[in-house]
Amino acid sequence: MDSLTLTISVTLTSFFMCMTSSMLYLRSRSETYLIDWSFASLAFLLSSLIALIGLYSESTNFLFPTIANVLNIIAHATLLSGTTKLTNNKSIPFLVIGLGILVFVLHYLDFTRSSTTARILLFYPIIISLCLGNIYFALKHMQSSRQSDLTLLVVIHSAFAIFLIVRGIYIAFFNETLQLFGNDIIQTSGSLLLLAFMFSMTLNFIFIPTWRKELELNKHSRNDYLTGWLNRRALAEIAYNLFIKSQRESKIFGAIIIDIDHFKTINDTYGHAVGDEAIKHICNQIRNCNRSYDFHFRLGGEEFLVLVDDTKEKYVRQFAHRIREKIEQTPLMLGNQKINITVSLGATTFHSTDNSWEQLLDRADKALYQAKNEGRNQVVVASKSFPTSTKHQLNMKKHLASS
Ligand SMILES: Nc1nc2c(ncn2[C@@H]2O[C@H](COP(=O)(O)OP(=O)(O)OP(=O)(O)O)[C@@H](O)[C@H]2O)c(=O)[nH]1
Numbered sequence: 001m002d003s004l005t006l007t008i009s010v011t012l013t014s015f016f017m018c019m020t021s022s023m024l025y026l027r028s029r030s031e032t033y034l035i036d037w038s039f040a041s042l043a044f045l046l047s048s049l050i051a052l053i054g055l056y057s058e059s060t061n062f063l064f065p066t067i068a069n070v071l072n073i074i075a076h077a078t079l080l081s082g083t084t085k086l087t088n089n090k091s092i093p094f095l096v097i098g099l100g101i102l103v104f105v106l107h108y109l110d111f112t113r114s115s116t117t118a119r120i121l122l123f124y125p126i127i128i129s130l131c132l133g134n135i136y137f138a139l140k141h142m143q144s145s146r147q148s149d150l151t152l153l154v155v156i157h158s159a160f161a162i163f164l165i166v167r168g169i170y171i172a173f174f175n176e177t178l179q180l181f182g183n184d185i186i187q188t189s190g191s192l193l194l195l196a197f198m199f200s201m202t203l204n205f206i207f208i209p210t211w212r213k214e215l216e217l218n219k220h221s222r223n224d225y226l227t228g229w230l231n232r233r234a235l236a237e238i239a240y241n242l243f244i245k246s247q248r249e250s251k252i253f254g255a256i257i258i259d260i261d262h263f264k265t266i267n268d269t270y271g272h273a274v275g276d277e278a279i280k281h282i283c284n285q286i287r288n289c290n291r292s293y294d295f296h297f298r299l300g301g302e303e304f305l306v307l308v309d310d311t312k313e314k315y316v317r318q319f320a321h322r323i324r325e326k327i328e329q330t331p332l333m334l335g336n337q338k339i340n341i342t343v344s345l346g347a348t349t350f351h352s353t354d355n356s357w358e359q360l361l362d363r364a365d366k367a368l369y370q371a372k373n374e375g376r377n378q379v380v381v382a383s384k385s386f387p388t389s390t391k392h393q394l395n396m397k398k399h400l401a402s403s
Pocket residue numbers: 226259260261262263264265267271272273274275276279300301302372376
């Protein structure tokens with residue numbers, strides 16, 4: 001494979017990369033990091049076009065490799081800019097422009113002007129650092145969001161950085177002229193490496209927005225629009241999994257149902273919008289009392305459920321009391337006006353005699369009914385022998401059946 005064929009292949013691949021990223025952006029304009037990745041692809045395309053023209057015209061003009069290299073570094077820096085926008089909501093235009101100017105100036109130093117090897121060894125650390133930047137931001141994002149959507153990006157940049165290091169070491173320490181596919185190994189491996197990188201980045205461009213759309217759809221179908229908490233659709237799946245886990249590993253999970261007291265009065269007095277604020281306020285207070293890995297659901301208007309994994313009855317009781325106290329002590333502030341809100345809570349834990357997760361929720365619901373009946377603003381914990389069927393419980397069953 002001669003250099004011209006390889007450079008034409010790289011140009012074509014960067015053309016497809018550019019087309020793919022810009023078309024993806026035109027389809028979903030909210031994914032603004034695709035603008036940066038489209039510019040990066042355009043810079044790769046221009047870089048390979050300039051290299052191609054230089055090669056085809058057999059020009060010795062130093063401006064050809066200079067501009068091709070400047071654009072190449074700008075392309076890698078703009079890829080990083082897309083990643084920082086995706087993970088941190090910030091692009092990094094000054095770094096992109098700064099690196100472009102730096103690489104241009106470096107071309108006109110005596111030792112870089114006279115040696116291709118010196119140029120490669122000078123610019124590789126810059127590209128490797130940009131790859132490491134991509135890896136750092138992607139890993140940080142995946143750790144905080146608990147999603148693995150950027151795995152492919154991490155793999156591609158890691159593989160590319162490793163290949164660059166190996167190639168850099170080879171260029172620095174071995175100067176035998178080996179052949180690869182009928183051409184000088186340095187030339188061929190460089191083009192093949194870039195081809196593989198661009199091809200996998202194009203796949204990555206398609207993969208990331210698709211994955212994010214799917215996550216968003218999934219989130220909308222499982223989460224309540226007002227609070228962001230899980231809805232009834234998610235309840236059946238999560239409660240079933242906890243129930244199976246409790247049976248298999250003899251672990252206890254607990255349920256706390258929380259209902260705002262006299263919520264209708266809040267709505268009637270202050271209006272529906274303030275009612276919505278009150279719901280969000282209560283959710284924030286509940287969240288502040290629980291562990292981040294408990295499951296939070298909005299069961300209906302002003303009724304919430306917390307499922308507590310791997311616990312004991314005494315901890316569930318403590319949690320429930322903490323929630324009640326926190327809400328009582330933290331009024332909703334409407335400017336200078338305080339709105340005091342209280343909640344009633346019904347709690348219970350898994351018993352070995354429970355045949356289904358619904359049985360556990362029925363018991364928590366009955367306890368809630370008792371808390372309401374006994375004057376509200378209190379916690380009732382249902383033990384194994386809690387009395388059966390109430391009117392409220394039947395309502396709950398109806399709710400569950402219709403969800
Ligand atoms: N603002 C607002 N109100 C809602 C929402 N969903 C349901 N509601 C209202 O919540 C109120 C619930 O009233 P009730 O079921 O009588 O309960 P309550 O007034 O809290 O009385 P107790 O639970 O017995 O203390 C109704 O007025 C519903 O219209 C919502 O998303 N936002």
